[in-house]
Structures are given as structure tokens and as C-alpha cells.
Amino acid sequence: MTAGKLRNILMGAGAALLLTFLFVQQRPVDIRHHDRFLNDLLVMRQLDTEINRDLFSVRYELLNSYDPFVRKLEEMRKAQVDLQLIPLFVKGRKREEIGQLLKRESELLLQKARLVETFKSKNAILKNSIRYFPVLIAEASGAADKTKDTALRDHLANLLRDILLYYLTPQKGA
Amino acid sequence: MKSPLPAVVRFAKNRLLPWVLVSSFVFGGFAIGVVVFNSWTSGEAQAVEVTTSQPKESDEPIQPIEARTDLDPRKIVLGRRLFDDPRLSHNNQLSCTSCHDLKTGGTDRKARSTGIYGAVGVINTPTVFNSGFNFRQFWDGRAETLEKQIDGPLLSKTEMGSTWPEVIGKLKSSPEYVQGFRQIYGDGVQSDYVKDSIAEFERSLSTPNARFDRYLRHDTKALTSREQEGYKLFKSFGCASCHQGANVGGNMYQKLGVMAPYFADRGHINWADQGRFNVTGDPRDMYMFKVPSLRNVELTPPYFHDGTAATLPAAVRVMATYQLGRPLADPEVGLIVEFLKTLTGELNGRPL
Numbered sequence: 001m002t003a004g005k006l007r008n009i010l011m012g013a014g015a016a017l018l019l020t021f022l023f024v025q026q027r028p029v030d031i032r033h034h035d036r037f038l039n040d041l042l043v044m045r046q047l048d049t050e051i052n053r054d055l056f057s058v059r060y061e062l063l064n065s066y067d068p069f070v071r072k073l074e075e076m077r078k079a080q081v082d083l084q085l086i087p088l089f090v091k092g093r094k095r096e097e098i099g100q101l102l103k104r105e106s107e108l109l110l111q112k113a114r115l116v117e118t119f120k121s122k123n124a125i126l127k128n129s130i131r132y133f134p135v136l137i138a139e140a141s142g143a144a145d146k147t148k149d150t151a152l153r154d155h156l157a158n159l160l161r162d163i164l165l166y167y168l169t170p171q172k173g174a
Numbered sequence: 175m176k177s178p179l180p181a182v183v184r185f186a187k188n189r190l191l192p193w194v195l196v197s198s199f200v201f202g203g204f205a206i207g208v209v210v211f212n213s214w215t216s217g218e219a220q221a222v223e224v225t226t227s228q229p230k231e232s233d234e235p236i237q238p239i240e241a242r243t244d245l246d247p248r249k250i251v252l253g254r255r256l257f258d259d260p261r262l263s264h265n266n267q268l269s270c271t272s273c274h275d276l277k278t279g280g281t282d283r284k285a286r287s288t289g290i291y292g293a294v295g296v297i298n299t300p301t302v303f304n305s306g307f308n309f310r311q312f313w314d315g316r317a318e319t320l321e322k323q324i325d326g327p328l329l330s331k332t333e334m335g336s337t338w339p340e341v342i343g344k345l346k347s348s349p350e351y352v353q354g355f356r357q358i359y360g361d362g363v364q365s366d367y368v369k370d371s372i373a374e375f376e377r378s379l380s381t382p383n384a385r386f387d388r389y390l391r392h393d394t395k396a397l398t399s400r401e402q403e404g405y406k407l408f409k410s411f412g413c414a415s416c417h418q419g420a421n422v423g424g425n426m427y428q429k430l431g432v433m434a435p436y437f438a439d440r441g442h443i444n445w446a447d448q449g450r451f452n453v454t455g456d457p458r459d460m461y462m463f464k465v466p467s468l469r470n471v472e473l474t475p476p477y478f479h480d481g482t483a484a485t486l487p488a489a490v491r492v493m494a495t496y497q498l499g500r501p502l503a504d505p506e507v508g509l510i511v512e513f514l515k516t517l518t519g520e521l522n523g524r525p526l
Binding site: 065067117118127129131132 | 233234235236237309410411412414415416418419420425426427428429432458462497498499500
């Protein structure tokens with residue numbers, strides 16, 4: 001191989017490397033950070049949906065423990081901390097916009113966590129009350145029977161029916 | 175006339191061929207670069223998948239507890255040593271163990287603990303067992319993690335009365351500690367490392383393998399028929415509405431006195447009785463407390479944040495009156511207590 005050919009080959013290889021380097025550099029998005037950020041967003045969305053589903057499941061006793069709420073809210077908090085690391089390729093006004101959105105998201109998560117806590121506390125009381133209510137009505141009906149107060153007994157039966165119906169279908173006018 | 179062919183061939187050989195070669199290298203290299211780059215990025219793209227933990231939930235409100243297997247044994251050893259070390263208190267007389275004695279259910283079995291210079295605490299000491307499973311720490315849930323919880327007793331003027339510079343100074347005077355921290359953390363003694371190792375030790379204090387856990391794993395002989403009946407009552411009366419999950423509590427707040435005015439009946443309301451209100455300032459949080467875990471409950475009298483119930487039957491009766499709003503007959507209380515005693519587990523493979 002002559003010196004001229006070798007020079008040409010080296011020039012070609014150098015040009016190929018330069019072109020590849022420029023191609024990579026001109027890509028505006030760092031794909032790793034993009035994917036990490038996107039993954040966190042998807043995690044947040046999925047967990048949010050799961051928590052909403054779990055709320056219904058608990059409401060209708062398809063789920064009997066609050067542990068999933070604790071675990072999922074914790075995972076959301078972790079994803080949110082990770083989201084604070086906005087990819088560096090996002091700059092200027094867009095970066096500020098994302099920062100604002102994340103701040104809002106953080107407030108909403110805090111609000112949601114508080115509401116979930118309130119739900120857990122109140123739902124527990126509701127469950128206890130609904131379980132005890134028929135027992136209480138039976139006791140009261142027994143007392144009404146003893147005094148032969150049929151009007152009170154009927155009223156108690158209607159009340160029990162209405163309450164249980166409302167519990168099953170808590171819509172207006174149900 | 176001379177044929178131009180030899181000149182064309184000569185040109186092709188001397189000039190065109192090198193340029194074809196150079197062009198091939200340029201575009202070949204570029205193509206390879208693009209392919210490599212694309213395959214790398216598509217690999218990254220494949221990594222985009224939503225992964226959240228979704229353990230299977232059983233139909234029972236209580237799930238078996240598991241021993242933690244993801245903990246650092248070196249930190250546990252160091253944390254255990256710190257947990258027992260009275261130098262964490264200002265007067266070198268009190269350690270974490272003083273109130274959280276592992277021999278007495280992780281508590282001191284006093285209504286109010288005795289702190290530094292004989293100061294009496296404002297609230298009953300909760301057990302340290304299974305505290306790693308609690309969603310928050312302290313009765314009012316003011317600490318989100320075990321690490322953050324450590325500041326509470328250590329800095330309290332009526333508990334250990336220390337400051338971090340004081341504690342760090344004492345620990346640095348011990349070559350064993352200096353070496354221990356350096357081996358684990360690659361650094362000197364720091365408050366964050368002290369918290370981390372104590373918290374790791376506390377996370378190791380899970381008590382699996384209670385008879386009830388075995389029952390949940392379908393060993394129906396693990397519980398007597400009376401204990402099984404007690405569990406049924408525990409669920410049907412609504413105790414399990416709050417005391418549920420793997421820790422049989424510890425995952426929600428509830429107001430003490432839902433169905434009847436507990437504090438008005440008890441009297442002498444103090445600051446600690448306000449519960450979570452002291453943290454949030456929200457009137458709706460008045461008298462709200464973290465629902466305590468019932469695991470090992472037979473070992474941790476007296477009960478409630480104020481330590482007013484000396485025995486388990488007394489505690490069950492108070493709960494029935496103020497939380498469920500229904501009276502329980504003595505046989506029902508007895509059955510529930512029998513069930514509660516099946517929640518006593520094992521620590522490091524030994525029954526508590």
C-alpha cells in the first residue's frame with residue numbers, strides 16, 4: 001500500500017468519524033435522560049390510576065387492606081423526586097414550564113395523599129357503622145315489638161332498607 | 175489518432191479508484207456509526223416500561239409479615255450497638271433500649287417513660303418491633319421515616335437531652351466506632367450515618383412467624399377453634415377496619431373517640447392528647463392518632479397513647495365503646511383477646 005493510498009484511507013476514516021460525531025451531537029435529545037423522565041411520568045400516571053382503582057376496590061370491599069395505598073403513594077413520591085431532575089437538554093422557557101408543572105404536580109400529590117388519609121379514616125368508620133347498623137336495628141325492632149309499636153318497627157325496617165340501598169348505590173335519588 | 179481508452183483507464187486507476195475507496199470508507203463508517211447509535215438508543219427505548227411493585231393481595235384484611243432480607247448486616251450490628259449505647263443521652267445514662275427494651279416487647283411497659291434526670295414523658299412509648307412497617311413514626315405520625323424519627327427522642331429535653339455535636343463528639347472518641355463507620359460508610363462518624371445504622375437495625379426487628387401468620391398461610395391447625403372464632407369477631411365487629419394490613423395497623427390515622435367522647439370521659443386533657451393536630455394544625459386532625467400495630471400486643475401493656483388500659487381485655491372494651499360504639503359481652507372480649515395473643519411472633523427465629 002502506497003503512502004498516498006494510506007493517506008486517503010486515513011482521511012476517509014477521519015471524515016467518517018467526524019460525520020458520526022456531528023450526527024450524534026446534533027441530536028437535540030439525550031435519549032437516556034428522556035427515557036428516564038418519560039418512565040417516571042408513566043409510573044406517576046399508572047400509580048395514580050391504580051390508587052383511584054384501589055379506592056373503589058376498598059369502597060366495595062374488594063380490597064381489605066390499606067397497605068397498597070401506603071406503598072403506591074411512597075412509590076409516587078420517589079418518582080416525583082426523580083422527576084425534579086429535569087433533563088439538561090430542556091432549556092429556557094420550556095424548562096421553566098416543566099418546573100412549574102412539576103411544582104403543581106407535587107402540590108396535587110400532597111393533596112391527594114391527604115385525601116387518601118381522610119378516606120381511609122372515614123371509610124373505616126363507615127364500614128363499622130354499616131356492619132353494626134343491622135344489629136342495632138334488630139335490637140331496636142325487638143324493643144318495638146315488646147311495646148307493640150308497629151309504626152316504629154316499620155319505620156326502622158324502612159330506615160334499614162334505605163340506608164343499605166344508599167350504601168350500595170350512593171347516587172342522588174337512588 | 176490515438177485511442178482515448180488507455181488514458182481513461184489510467185485516470186480510473188490512478189485517480190478514481192482512491193476516491194471510490196475514500197468515499198466507501200466515509201459512507202461506510204458513517205452508516206456503521208448510525209446503526210450503532212440507533213441500536214444503542216433503541217435499547218434505551220426498550221427500557222421504558224412502567225414498573226411498579228404489585229404484590230398479590232390476599233382476601234384477608236391481615237397479611238403475613240415477612241422478615242426483611244434486603245438489609246445490610248454490618249449496619250445492623252453497628253445500629254444495635256448504638257441502640258444500646260447510653261452515650262447517646264446527655265448524661266450517659268439512657269440508651270434507646272431504656273425505653274425500647276427488646277426483652278419486654280420493644281417497650282418499657284410503663285404508661286409514661288422516664289427520661290433524662292427522671293423526667294416523665296408525655297406519651298406511652300410505642301414498640302420498636304415492626305416499626306419499619308409503619309407508614310409513619312410516632313403516635314402523631316410526625317416522622318416520615320425511622321431515620322427522621324431518631325431526632326425526636328435524642329434531642330428531646332425530657333428524653334435523652336442530647337445534641338448531635340455532643341453525640342458525634344462522644345462517638346468519635348471511640349476508636350471502635352470510628353473504625354466501624356469508616357468500614358461501612360467510608361467516612362467518619364456523622365449524624366446521618368448514626369441515623370442510618372440505627373434505622374437499619376430497627377428495620378431488622380420484624381417479628382414474623384406468629385401463629386396467626388401460619389394460619390394465614392393455610393395452616394388451619396395453627397389456631398384453636400376459639401382463636402379462629404376470635405378472629406371472626408375481630409373482623410365482624412369492625413376492629414379490622416383499622417387494624418389491617420401486614421402490620422395489623424400502622425398504616426392509617428384514626429380519631430380516638432369516634433363513637434363516644436373518650437377524652438371528655440377520661441379528663442385531664444393534655445397537649446399529647448391532641449394527636450395529629452399538633453403536627454398539621456388542622457382541627458379535623460384533633461385527637462387523631464396513628465393506628466398502632468397489634469403485632470405482639472400481648473407483650474406491650476399498658477395500651478393506648480396515654481397508657482390507661484393496663485390489660486388487653488380492658489383495652490378491647492375501651493375500643494368497643496369508643497371506636498365501635500357497641501358493647502361487647504365478656505365471652506366476646508375473651509375470644510378477641512385469645513385471637514390477639516396469636517399475633518406474637520418470633521425475633522431472629524426465637525419466639526418472643
